[in-house]
Amino acid sequence: MSKETYDVVIVGAGIVGAACADVFATRGLRVVVVDRDVVGSGATAAGMGHIVVMDDSDAQFALTNYSQRLWHELRPDLPEDVEYEQSGTIWVGADEEEMAEVHRKREYYQKRGVAVEVMDVCHLKEAEPNLRDGLAGGLLVPGDAVLYPPCAARFLITRAQQRGAKLRLGASVVQISEGSVRLSDGQEVAGGIIVNAAGANAAELTAGIDVKKRKGHLVITDRYPGFLRHQLVELGYLKSAHSVSRDSVAFNVQPRRTGQILIGSSRQYGAEHKEVDQVMLARMVRRAQEYMPALGSMSAVRVWTGFRAATPDKLPLIGPCPGYKSVFLATGHEGLGITTSLGTAKLLVDQVTGSKPEIAVEPYLPSRTAKEYAHA
Amino acid sequence: MPSEFTVRVNGALVSVSAGATVAVAMVIAGQPCRNSVMGEPRGPLCGMGICFECRAVVNGIPHSRTCQLLCEPDMEVKTDE
Amino acid sequence: MNNYSREQFDVLVVGGGPAGIAAAVRAAESGVRVGVVDENVVPGGQIWRGGPSEGPHSSDASSWLLRLKKAGVIVLCGKRVFHHPEAGVIMAEGLDDVWELSYRNLVLATGARERFLPFPGWTLPNVMGAGGLQALVKSGLPAQGKRVVVAGTGPLLLAVAAYLRQHGAEIPLICEQTSWRRLARFGMSLMSHPGKITQGLQLKRDIAGVPFEANSWIIAAHGEKALEGVTVSHAGRTGVIKCDYLACGFHLVPNTELAILLGCRTRNGYVQVNDLQQTTVEGILCAGEPTGIGGVDLALIEGQIAGLAATGRTSEAQALFPKRERFRRFARLLDATFCLRSELRSLPSPDTLICRCEDVPYSRLREHTSWRSAKLHTRCGMGPCQGRICGPATQFLFKWNPDSVRPPLFPARVELLAAQPQSIPEVTGEIQ
Numbered sequence A: 001m002s003k004e005t006y007d008v009v010i011v012g013a014g015i016v017g018a019a020c021a022d023v024f025a026t027r028g029l030r031v032v033v034v035d036r037d038v039v040g041s042g043a044t045a046a047g048m049g050h051i052v053v054m055d056d057s058d059a060q061f062a063l064t065n066y067s068q069r070l071w072h073e074l075r076p077d078l079p080e081d082v083e084y085e086q087s088g089t090i091w092v093g094a095d096e097e098e099m100a101e102v103h104r105k106r107e108y109y110q111k112r113g114v115a116v117e118v119m120d121v122c123h124l125k126e127a128e129p130n131l132r133d134g135l136a137g138g139l140l141v142p143g144d145a146v147l148y149p150p151c152a153a154r155f156l157i158t159r160a161q162q163r164g165a166k167l168r169l170g171a172s173v174v175q176i177s178e179g180s181v182r183l184s185d186g187q188e189v190a191g192g193i194i195v196n197a198a199g200a201n202a203a204e205l206t207a208g209i210d211v212k213k214r215k216g217h218l219v220i221t222d223r224y225p226g227f228l229r230h231q232l233v234e235l236g237y238l239k240s241a242h243s244v245s246r247d248s249v250a251f252n253v254q255p256r257r258t259g260q261i262l263i264g265s266s267r268q269y270g271a272e273h274k275e276v277d278q279v280m281l282a283r284m285v286r287r288a289q290e291y292m293p294a295l296g297s298m299s300a301v302r303v304w305t306g307f308r309a310a311t312p313d314k315l316p317l318i319g320p321c322p323g324y325k326s327v328f329l330a331t332g333h334e335g336l337g338i339t340t341s342l343g344t345a346k347l348l349v350d351q352v353t354g355s356k357p358e359i360a361v362e363p364y365l366p367s368r369t370a371k372e373y374a375h376a
Numbered sequence B: 001m002p003s004e005f006t007v008r009v010n011g012a013l014v015s016v017s018a019g020a021t022v023a024v025a026m027v028i029a030g031q032p033c034r035n036s037v038m039g040e041p042r043g044p045l046c047g048m049g050i051c052f053e054c055r056a057v058v059n060g061i062p063h064s065r066t067c068q069l070l071c072e073p074d075m076e077v078k079t080d081e
Numbered sequence C: 001m002n003n004y005s006r007e008q009f010d011v012l013v014v015g016g017g018p019a020g021i022a023a024a025v026r027a028a029e030s031g032v033r034v035g036v037v038d039e040n041v042v043p044g045g046q047i048w049r050g051g052p053s054e055g056p057h058s059s060d061a062s063s064w065l066l067r068l069k070k071a072g073v074i075v076l077c078g079k080r081v082f083h084h085p086e087a088g089v090i091m092a093e094g095l096d097d098v099w100e101l102s103y104r105n106l107v108l109a110t111g112a113r114e115r116f117l118p119f120p121g122w123t124l125p126n127v128m129g130a131g132g133l134q135a136l137v138k139s140g141l142p143a144q145g146k147r148v149v150v151a152g153t154g155p156l157l158l159a160v161a162a163y164l165r166q167h168g169a170e171i172p173l174i175c176e177q178t179s180w181r182r183l184a185r186f187g188m189s190l191m192s193h194p195g196k197i198t199q200g201l202q203l204k205r206d207i208a209g210v211p212f213e214a215n216s217w218i219i220a221a222h223g224e225k226a227l228e229g230v231t232v233s234h235a236g237r238t239g240v241i242k243c244d245y246l247a248c249g250f251h252l253v254p255n256t257e258l259a260i261l262l263g264c265r266t267r268n269g270y271v272q273v274n275d276l277q278q279t280t281v282e283g284i285l286c287a288g289e290p291t292g293i294g295g296v297d298l299a300l301i302e303g304q305i306a307g308l309a310a311t312g313r314t315s316e317a318q319a320l321f322p323k324r325e326r327f328r329r330f331a332r333l334l335d336a337t338f339c340l341r342s343e344l345r346s347l348p349s350p351d352t353l354i355c356r357c358e359d360v361p362y363s364r365l366r367e368h369t370s371w372r373s374a375k376l377h378t379r380c381g382m383g384p385c386q387g388r389i390c391g392p393a394t395q396f397l398f399k400w401n402p403d404s405v406r407p408p409l410f411p412a413r414v415e416l417l418a419a420q421p422q423s424i425p426e427v428t429g430e431i432q
C-alpha cells in the first residue's frame, strides 16, 4: 500500500486539532487531519462553547486570556453559524463568603488588564431578572463570549483546507509511532511531526500520559428569547470544579443566540459510558433550579454527555510527547478546550517552528507532569 | 362544559365545539400556530403530537403543542413567535 | 414537584392502540397487575382514537375497547413516556403530573407515524399529513365544503379520502405515487386476504367517483400565507389544482425511539423480536407497527401474543402464530407496493426547508455525508421534534442512518429531569 507523507499529521478533528491544522497550514506546512468520525464530533460537539477567562492558576489565566484575545481577533472572519456572541459572564455570588471571592477575582483580573465589574444584588437582579431572590451579587466579565463549537471547528478546518490541508474523515488511528500513524485499515500516514489531538482518547494512542475522562452532562431547552442574557456561573463552582476526584455539579447556564438555554454542568470521574446518568442529571438540574426556579417549567429538548480530557494539574498538555522525538501532544484541555484551542495551536506551532511564543509555554509542556509525578 | 363556546385566537373570538383541540381553533381562525425560526408561518402537520409545528402560546405558556390540547372556554391563544 | 405518582406493574404496556389494547387485555386474563400508558386523552391509538363509531373497523374497535374496560387494566391516558431513568422504570409526563412507572415486563406498542417528504411549499399552513388532517377533523375541524387534495402513498390515502368525504369534503384528486402495475399486483394478492377485500370494497364505495391517479405526486404547494393550490405531476404532465387543504403522507414510519432508548436492537429500522414478540432485552416485548408496518389486524395479533407471552402462556401464544404469519405476508406486500420512487428525491429545490424545526434548507444538507455531520453543523434534527420528521426524510433523500436516541424521548419540562426514582412502595392493589 502506498504511504502518504506530510509535514504534519494531526490526529483528531475536534476544535483543538482544527485550530492546529489552521495554524500549521498558515505557516505553509503540508498538513493532514485524520479523524475516525466527523469534524467536531467529540467533546467539541458536547461542550458549552463558553469562551471564558479563568484564574484557577496563573498559567490557566495566561492561556485563557491569550486565547480569548485570539477569538476576539478572529471574530470578524467567523461565519454566522458559529453564533459568536459576546454575552459576557456573570460569576454569581450566593453569600458573603462568595462575595469575598468576587472581590478577590476582580482584583486579580483588573491587575492583569481584564475589564470586570462588581455587581450588587440590585444590579444583578436587573441584569438577570430570572435569578432567585436572596443572592448576594456577582462579577461581570463583559469580554467573555459564547459560540457554537462544532461550526467553529468546521470553520477552522475549512480555512486550513483552503490553505492546502487535507482532511481524512472516517479513518481511525490505531497506532501513533515515530514519524507515522497507522489506520485501522492498515494504511500508514507519515509525517515529519505527528500531533496527538485525540481529546479524551489521547492516552490510548500515546502511552504514559495522564489524561483521564471527566464526564459532563448538559441539557438544552426550546427557544425562550430574552429569558437569559449572560452566561451565569455560580462561584460555588470553584469549590466543586476544584476537586479533582469527587463528582460534582454546579449552576452554569448559557444563553444561545437561538434563544435556547444550555443548562450545566456536572463533573464525574470513572464514568466511561456515554449514557445519561440519572443521579448526576437530577443533581445538576436541581442545582440550576435553585438559582433559577423558572427553568423548571421550560421545555427541555435534549440531554447529552461528553468527556473532558482531564490532567492532574488541570492544565493542558501542549508540546513534545515524552519518550518520542516527532510526536507532539495537544490535549488535556478539560473544560476549557473550546476557549484554549486557539492559544494551544499557536503555542504548538511556535515550538515546532522555533518561533518565540507570546506567552510562556513551560506550564503546559507535557514533560512537567512526568517530573511532578516523580516527586508525588 | 357547554357544547359550543369561544376561545380567543390572536385577539379574535373563535367558536368551537367541546372536544376540539386548540390546533383546530387556530386552523379555523386562519392563524398560524407559530412563526418559524426564519419567520415563516406554520400550522399543524402531523396532528398527533410528533412534529411540533402546532406549538403556540396557550394561556401564556409558550411552545404548547396545540394538537394535543383541548379547548376550554375563554382560553387565550397566540401565535408562538 | 407537584403531582408525582408512582405505580408498579407486572405488565406495563406503552401505547393504547390496537396492539397495546390486545396485549393488555390478554395479559390481564392471568390476574396480574396490568397498566397501559398512552399519550392521547382516550385509548384507541391512531385508528380508533375517534371512538368506536368511526370507520370500517368499528365492530372490532368497540369489542376491544369494551374488553379493555372489563379487564381491570389500569389505563393512564394523556401521559407521554419520555424517560427511562433506570432499569425497570419508565417515566411519563402529563399536563401537570408526572408518573414513575416500574414494571416486571414491558410491552412496547408505540405504533407508527406518517412519513413526510419535502417538496417546495410543504411548510405552508394547511399542508398536512393525510393522517394529520384526519386527526384534526376527528378532533373538531369542520371539513364540510372544503376542497382537499389527498396525496402521497399507502393505503392510508384511501381511508383518509373516504373519511373526509363522509365529513363533507370535496376531493378533487387522490395522487398515489406508486405505479398501476404495483397496485394491480397488490390487488391480485389481496385475494389471499379476504378480510382486506371487504374493507377494500367498503372503502371503494366510500370514495366512488373520486378521481384517483397512480404514478402521480405533488411537485409544489402554492400560497401566500397559507395553501391556495398544488401542482401535481401525473404521467409526465403537470397541472395546478386549487384547494383548501393538502393531505399528504408517504406511508408510515415505526416509532422505535423508546425501544432504542431501552437498548432493544433494531433491524432494517424495525424492532427485532422473536416468535414470542420478545425483544433483545430481557423482559421487554414489542408488538404492532414498530416490528413492521402491517395494519390493525397484525397489530391485534402481535399484541395478543405479547400479552400472552408476558404472562407465561406460551402455548396459547403459539396457537396464534399461523394467523400472524398470514398478516405478516400482507405487511410485506404493503412494503413492496408502496415503496418510494426515486423521482421523489429530486422534488426539493435548493431552498426547500428539510428540517422544519430549525429551518435548514436542502442546499445546506447536500454538503454533508452523514446525519450526524449534518446535525452537528446545520442543526438539522436538533429541534423539538428531535428529527422525527426530517430524519425519515433525509434517510430517503440521502440514505443517512439515524443517530442514537437520548432522553428525554420527547421534550419534557426541565424539572421532570430532576426526578429521582426511589424504591417503589408496595403495590396497593387498587385498580382504577
Ligand SMILES: Cc1cc2nc3c(=O)[nH]c(=O)nc-3n(C[C@H](O)[C@H](O)[C@H](O)COP(=O)(O)OP(=O)(O)OC[C@H]3O[C@@H](n4cnc5c(N)ncnc54)[C@H](O)[C@@H]3O)c2cc1C
Residues within 6 Å of the ligand: A011, A012, A013, A014, A015, A016, A017, A018, A034, A035, A036, A037, A038, A039, A040, A041, A042, A043, A044, A045, A046, A047, A048, A049, A050, A051, A052, A171, A172, A173, A174, A197, A198, A199, A200, A201, A202, A205, A215, A216, A217, A218, A265, A305, A306, A307, A308, A309, A330, A331, A332, A333, A334, A335, A336, A337, A338, A339, A340
Ligand atoms: C459538558 C462539557 C462542557 C464543556 N464546556 C466548555 C466550555 O464552555 N468552554 C470551553 O472552552 N470548553 C468546554 N468544554 C471542554 C471542551 O469541549 C473540550 O476541551 C474540547 O472540545 C476539546 O477539544 P479536542 O479537539 O481536544 O477534543 P475532541 O473534540 O474530543 O476531539 C478529538 C477528536 O479526536 C478523534 N479521535 C479520537 N480518537 C481517535 C482515533 N483513534 N483515531 C482518529 N480520530 C480519533 C475524535 O473522533 C474527535 O473528533 C466542555 C466539555 C464538556 C464535556
Ligand SMILES: Cc1cc2nc3c(=O)[nH]c(=O)nc-3n(C[C@H](O)[C@H](O)[C@H](O)COP(=O)(O)OP(=O)(O)OC[C@H]3O[C@@H](n4cnc5c(N)ncnc54)[C@H](O)[C@@H]3O)c2cc1C
Residues within 6 Å of the ligand: B048, C014, C015, C016, C017, C018, C019, C020, C037, C038, C039, C040, C044, C045, C046, C047, C048, C055, C079, C080, C081, C082, C109, C110, C111, C112, C113, C114, C130, C131, C132, C134, C156, C159, C160, C252, C255, C258, C287, C288, C289, C290, C294, C295, C296, C299, C409
Ligand atoms: C396518523 C395515522 C392515521 C391512521 N389512520 C388509519 C385509518 O384511518 N385506517 C386504518 O386502517 N389505519 C390507519 N392507520 C394505521 C393504523 O394506525 C395502524 O395500522 C394500527 O393502529 C396499528 O396499531 P398499533 O397499536 O401498532 O399502533 P397505534 O395505533 O399507532 O398506537 C400506538 C399508540 O402509542 C402511543 N404512544 C407512542 N409513543 C408513546 C409514548 N412515548 N408515550 C405514550 N404513548 C405513546 C401513540 O400515541 C398511540 O396512541 C393510521 C396510522 C397513522 C400513523
Ligand code: FES
Residues within 6 Å of the ligand: B023, B043, B044, B045, B046, B047, B048, B049, B050, B051, B052, B053, B054, B055, B065, B066, B067, B068
Ligand atoms: S401537529 Fe404535529 S405536533 Fe401538533
